[in-house]
Amino acid sequence: MFKRLSPPEATNEAVVTFHFDEQTVTARLGDTVAAALLTSGISICRSTPVSNAPRAPYCMMGVCFECLVEVDGNPNVQACQVEVRDGMHVHTQQGARRLTS
Amino acid sequence: MITHDLVILGTGPAGMAAATTALEYGITPVVIDEQPAAGGQIYRALESTPVRDRRILGEDYWSGESLIKGLKDPQIDYRPATTVWQLTRQREIGLLHDDKAEMICARHIILATGAMERPMPIPGWTLPGVMTAGSGQILLKSAGAVPQAPVVLAGCGPLLLLLATQYLRAGVEIAAILDTTPRNRYRAALKHTPGALRNASTLLKGVGLLRELRRAGVRHIKGVSALRAEGSGQLERVLWKQQGDDNWQTLETPTLLLHQGVIPNTQITRAVDCHHEWDEQQLSWRPRLDEWLSTDIPGIAVAGDGGGIVGAKAAAMQGQLAGLGAALALDKLTLANSTERAQPIRKALARDTAIRPFLDVLYRPAKQWRLPDDDTLACRCEEVTGGEIRRMAEMGCRGPNQTKSFTRCGMGPCQGRMCGITVSELLADANQQSVEETGYYRLRPPFKPITLGQLAKAAEEG
């Protein structure tokens, strides 16, 4: 679990609001989705398609692919590689993906 | 498809220095960056970091400002947030930006794709709450985020100590540093001090970090010989043993940051099938490079840590060298001219990297930290354990491409990035053959997973 050295509100930095599953999350403009989740008390972003084990961001630099989430309907997005946008919808990924026509 | 003179992948020190050097010789490069802003991992978020107290991240971090300024030259075609999903030996590059795929071609390519942290496959390393020291530092630089509760740092290497001091300066509580450097390593490293002294400033910085931690009274547990992360669904505690003590010791913590050095990220050089060799001193694969840092594929060069770990300063020097190499390859400089200009760079490079043998020996991770035990995951994506890989070896699998077919090890979303080196070393150990003989995954495009829809569209435009 991570906290900010200084909350964005306190430093006059631009703030964005996005949705994570059922939650509304506030983040600093310029944050990656992964950073925004970790600083909002969200520590798990998916479960594996193999054993359903919970996983969370691990390397934060695009190598490990642990932080896969669904962003605005796009599955398998690396949360550590995408910046948050106002109104973004982020969802956890549970197990193998179900594709529908 | 548009053909550019020079395409550079990556904007760490090597990529940025290569771009500005090339520009000096009349080459206008295209610079591709997967990140949203220049700087690579070392100078990450330098222009946007909320950590404005310069003391926290330290002067080495802020020294990246001039390189980033150089990259801003309007003649440089800088493309942030762009993913490379293909590179062919004919130097065609597949790009993905904003979900749109595109193909470009280059006469010369400099890969400056840097390093990644060496995997540290301990029991429980996939639990949420276990991350890498690198990721802790990225969170600090890019989001000003630090662990909420007392954090445990474990492993070895300069980055681990640097992060500890940065946390210290930022007022973050460190529960403990669990140092896995074997005790006899200090003596072994001693004989490399004459070399290290040629780069005394780096050596002194290291000593300074240690002193800073000691003065602050950070609990620094040395000679850690075993480590495990535990918790149900999430990290709750870290357990360790110290050399000479058979008892497990425990610390409750929600955050464990692991680190045991960095290794070249060879995903792209592997995928184009450059010749690679196993570097026994650095315990990692690296592409074979010539004096201009060119690979064995015409027109493809590698600068910086991607060609073997050299550190940020040396990476920038290699960037300059590769920039000169590009000027030579593109007929902007004669061989005599480029050689002359390269000479002082090569000299500085030799001086700066003289400390490497010392660091490589001191922080060489012991076998138990590189070869996961039978019950520990080697491949995080497909959840394949060390034991399964050993069983495959018994069945006759000599290399990682064979175990892949049986276990899917290396075939998950990370495409073998996280388990590649571990599996090579596990199989080499189990088959009692060299890592070189064992080999590595045969990698193929896409370098990052793309959808069938994107692929179909890319071909239309290519």
Added chain:
Amino acid sequence: MSRRVVVVGAGFHGCSAALRLSNQGYEVTVIDKAYAGRHASGVNAGGVRRLGRHPAEIPLAIAAWERWQNMTSIVGDDCGFRPVGQIKVAENNNDMAILNERERQVQNLGYHHEKLINRDELRKRLPALAGHCPGGLACDGDGFANPYRTVTAWRREAERQGACFREGIEITDIEPKGNGWRLSGGEEHFDADLLVNCAGAWSGELCKWLGEPVPLTAEAPMLMITERLSPFLGTVVGATSRPLSFKQFENGTVLIGGGVCGVVDIARHVAETRLGGLAENADTVVSLFPFMKEARIMRTWAGVEAVMQDHIPVIGLSSQHDNVIHAFGFSAHGYQLGPITGEIVADLAMEREPKLPITPFSIQRFQTPCPE
């Protein structure tokens, strides 16, 4: 009667030959320039298919299919064989007419394993398929298996029977010696009374040395595999007039292949994938299963295959030497036939009439008759 046999090539066919010859008491050495299953045998799409075979291959494919049913009793492993059936889908009425004609042709030959199915039946079997397909040709009992696992199982069984495998040795010279042959690779020499050519894409070179050149090209059919997806498909799906082979494994990943080729770099012994060609495949997949456009491709690869001009293999005795047997050129659909190759080779080695009709596969078909 122990005679020394050298098998060149440790693909599925080479391992199959080694197993059956060792069984018969021959002293077998298998030589491979890389390792067992490195190319076509180990990295193909894994289709176990009688459906759509060349008429000459049908009896062999049916015999092989019986072996696939008993794989465990032959090599101690089921090789991942799953008899989930295969369906060649018609994308339009023209395709339907082609499939109709095919069914008639096969039945006229006296075989009944391929059956035309209508739109409703197709929908029942492939609920995820796009609605526009009017029908298909189904072959129940066909399916898929795991290629590399298969080669490994056959190789291990051959070793248990006494065959010796020498990997990483590239044969660079063959010369007659006594009544047999001396093969050289690097510093090593191998003497053989009987030579078996199972060298796949590299067989052409051997044939040239043996004085019977063949029209063989090395091709590299490309494959791609997706992330793990929720199950939506049991049967293996092919298309009628476009190259496609499409299947979902139990682990959820979807394998897409079917013949679009990459680039073979014979000097480097590798095949490169061409994303452009794969895009063609992607297009076909998306038109049959529209939701697949969202599926992520994790990996692409290509194996090097020997493709004959007439797209059927060479199986049989050499036309020039009575101590050489060929089994190569399976033209990208040899995997299913692997289990019976060894039996045929063993029959030929023992100078018995093979139980299966192999005349159409004679190497002599490429030799222009001498003008009288």
